[in-house]
Amino acid sequence: MTVLEKFLSGDQAALARIITFIEDRQEKYREVLARLYPQSGRAVKIGFTGPPGAGKSSLVNSIARLLLARGHRIGIIAVDPTSPFTGGALLGDRIRMVDMPTDGSVYIRSMATRGSSGGLAAATGNVATALDAFGFDFILIETVGVGQVELDIVDTCDTVIVVLVPESGDAIQALKAGLMEIADIFAINKADRPGSENIVAELNMVLELKRNKIEWDLPVIATEAINNKNIDRLLEKIDAHLGYIKTSGLFEKHRREQIKNKLFGVMQFHFNNLIRQEIGRITDLDKVISDIYEGKSDPFTVGESLLKKISGIQPLH
Amino acid sequence: MSEKIRVLLAKPGLDGHDRGIKVIAAAFRDAGFEVIYTGLRQTPENIVNAAIQEDVDAVGVSILSGAHMTLFPAILNLLKEKKADQIILFGGGIIPDEDVAALEKSGVDKLFTPGATTEETVKYLREAVAKRKRDEKII
Numbered sequence: 001m002t003v004l005e006k007f008l009s010g011d012q013a014a015l016a017r018i019i020t021f022i023e024d025r026q027e028k029y030r031e032v033l034a035r036l037y038p039q040s041g042r043a044v045k046i047g048f049t050g051p052p053g054a055g056k057s058s059l060v061n062s063i064a065r066l067l068l069a070r071g072h073r074i075g076i077i078a079v080d081p082t083s084p085f086t087g088g089a090l091l092g093d094r095i096r097m098v099d100m101p102t103d104g105s106v107y108i109r110s111m112a113t114r115g116s117s118g119g120l121a122a123a124t125g126n127v128a129t130a131l132d133a134f135g136f137d138f139i140l141i142e143t144v145g146v147g148q149v150e151l152d153i154v155d156t157c158d159t160v161i162v163v164l165v166p167e168s169g170d171a172i173q174a175l176k177a178g179l180m181e182i183a184d185i186f187a188i189n190k191a192d193r194p195g196s197e198n199i200v201a202e203l204n205m206v207l208e209l210k211r212n213k214i215e216w217d218l219p220v221i222a223t224e225a226i227n228n229k230n231i232d233r234l235l236e237k238i239d240a241h242l243g244y245i246k247t248s249g250l251f252e253k254h255r256r257e258q259i260k261n262k263l264f265g266v267m268q269f270h271f272n273n274l275i276r277q278e279i280g281r282i283t284d285l286d287k288v289i290s291d292i293y294e295g296k297s298d299p300f301t302v303g304e305s306l307l308k309k310i311s312g313i314q315p316l317h
Numbered sequence: 318m319s320e321k322i323r324v325l326l327a328k329p330g331l332d333g334h335d336r337g338i339k340v341i342a343a344a345f346r347d348a349g350f351e352v353i354y355t356g357l358r359q360t361p362e363n364i365v366n367a368a369i370q371e372d373v374d375a376v377g378v379s380i381l382s383g384a385h386m387t388l389f390p391a392i393l394n395l396l397k398e399k400k401a402d403q404i405i406l407f408g409g410g411i412i413p414d415e416d417v418a419a420l421e422k423s424g425v426d427k428l429f430t431p432g433a434t435t436e437e438t439v440k441y442l443r444e445a446v447a448k449r450k451r452d453e454k455i456i
C-alpha cells in the first residue's frame with residue numbers, strides 16, 4: 001500500500017508523512033497535491049494572528065476544544081520562525097495544546113517558516129489542502145506572530161482573528177500596522193490584566209468608521225484563554241462571520257480570489273525555477289556581470305534580453 | 318528540496334526541571350534541526366501521539382526522576398503498537414550503567430548521561446537519522 005493510499009483510508013500517520021513530503025517538496029509532491037486538491041474545499045479555515053505571546057496558541061487550543069465538543073474534527077497548523085542564521089527552528093506552540101484527545105479527532109502540526117516572511121511557511125496553504133482532503137471540518141492556523149502584518153493568513157483563511165493584549169499599546173498602533181485590514185474579529189486576550197477595558201473601548205471607537213462602510217460589525221471580544229473565559233462568545237462571532245460571508249457571497253468571492261492567487265503562485269514557482277535554470281546556463285555570466293560592474297552595460301537592458309532568450313516572453317512595460 | 322531533520326523533545330514524569338532539555342533544544346536548533354518542544358509532564362501516550370503527528374525522525378526524552386525503567390519501555394511499546402517504531406528513541410538523564418545497557422538493548426537507540434556535550438548529541442542524531450532507511454512508496 002502506498003502512503004497516499006493509506007492517507008485516503010484515513011491513516012493519520014500517513015497524513016503526517018504526506019505533509020512532510022509536501023513541506024520538503026520531495027520528488028512528485030506536486031503530483032500528490034494534484035491528487036488531493038479535488039477532495040479539498042470542504043473545510044472551514046480560521047486564522048489566528050497577532051504579536052508574540054498574545055495567546056494565539058492558547059486561543060486555538062480553547063476554540064479547538066469547543067469545536068471538538070460539537071463533534072467536529074479539527075486540524076491545526078501552528079507556524080513558528082526558522083532561524084535565518086542556522087536554518088533550524090524551535091517549535092513551541094504545542095506546549096499550549098496538551099492533553100488533546102488522541103483518538104484522531106484532532107491533528108496538530110508545527111511548521112517552521114523556512115525562509116518565508118508573510119507569517120506562514122510557503123507550504124502552509126498546501127498543508128491545509130492536505131488536512132482539508134483528509135476530512136477535517138475545521139482547520140485552525142496560527143501565524144508566526146512577529147508583530148508586523150502577516151498577510152499570508154488572509155490568503156489562506158476564511159475568517160481571520162487578530163489577537164491583541166492590553167499591553168499591545170493603543171489601538172491606533174494596531175491600525176497603523178494594518179491589522180484593521182486583515183481582521184474579521186478582534187480578540188483582546190489576557191483580559192484578566194489591567195487595561196483591557198481601555199483597549200477594547202479604544203478599538204471600538206476606531207473601528208466605528210470602518211463599520212459604517214461594511215455590513216460586518218467587526219466585533220471586539222475580551223477573552224481569557226487561560227481561564228476559558230468568553231471563548232464561547234468568540235466562537236459565536238466566528239459562527240456569525242462564517243454565516244455572514246456565506247450569505248453575502250463573500251465566501252465564494254474570497255475562495256475564487258484564493259484560487260487565482262494559487263494559480264499565479266504555481267506559475268510563478270515554475271517561472272522562477274526556469275529563470276534560475278537559465279541563469280545557470282549562461283556560460284559567460286561572469287563576463288556579463290563584469291560589464292555591468294564596469295559600467296559598460298546595465299542590469300535592465302541585460303535582464304530584458306536574457307528574458308527574451310529564455311522563453312520568447314516579452315517583458316511587460 | 319532538502320529533507321530537514323525533525324526531532325521532538327519531551328520531558329515526561331513529575332520532576333520539574335527543563336533547563337537541560339532547553340539547552341539541547343537550542344543546540345539542535347543551532348545545528349539546523351526543527352525541534353518540537355511539548356513541555357513538561359507529558360504522558361507516553363501524548364509523546365507518541367505528537368511524534369506521529371509531527372512526523373519526526375526522532376524523539377528525545379529527558380528523565381531525571383528515576384522513572385526511566387518504566388517510561389522508556391512504555392514509549393517504546395507505544396511506538397511499536399502504533400507501527401511508528403521507525404522513529405528513533407533516544408534520551409538522557411541520571412541513569413545507572415546497567416540500566417543504560419538494558420534499555421539500549423531493548424530498543425532505545427542511545428542514552429546520554431550527565432557530562433555528555435551538546436556537540437556529541439548533535440553528531441549522534443545527525444548520524445542516526447542518516448543511517449535510517451525508509452521503506453515506503455508515496456504515490
Ligand SMILES: Nc1nc2c(ncn2[C@@H]2O[C@H](COP(=O)(O)OP(=O)(O)OP(=O)(O)O)[C@@H](O)[C@H]2O)c(=O)[nH]1
Pocket residue numbers: 051052053054055056057058059093096144145189190191192193223224225226227
Ligand atoms: N494572564 C493571562 N495569560 C495568558 C492568557 N492566555 C494566554 N496566556 C499566557 O500567555 C503566554 C503566551 O501564550 P501563547 O498562547 O503561547 O501565546 P502565542 O501568541 O501563541 O505566542 P507565540 O506563538 O510565541 O507568539 C503563556 O504563558 C500563556 O499561558 C490569558 O488570558 N491571561
Ligand SMILES: [Mg+2]
Pocket residue numbers: 056057058092093142
Ligand atoms: Mg503560539
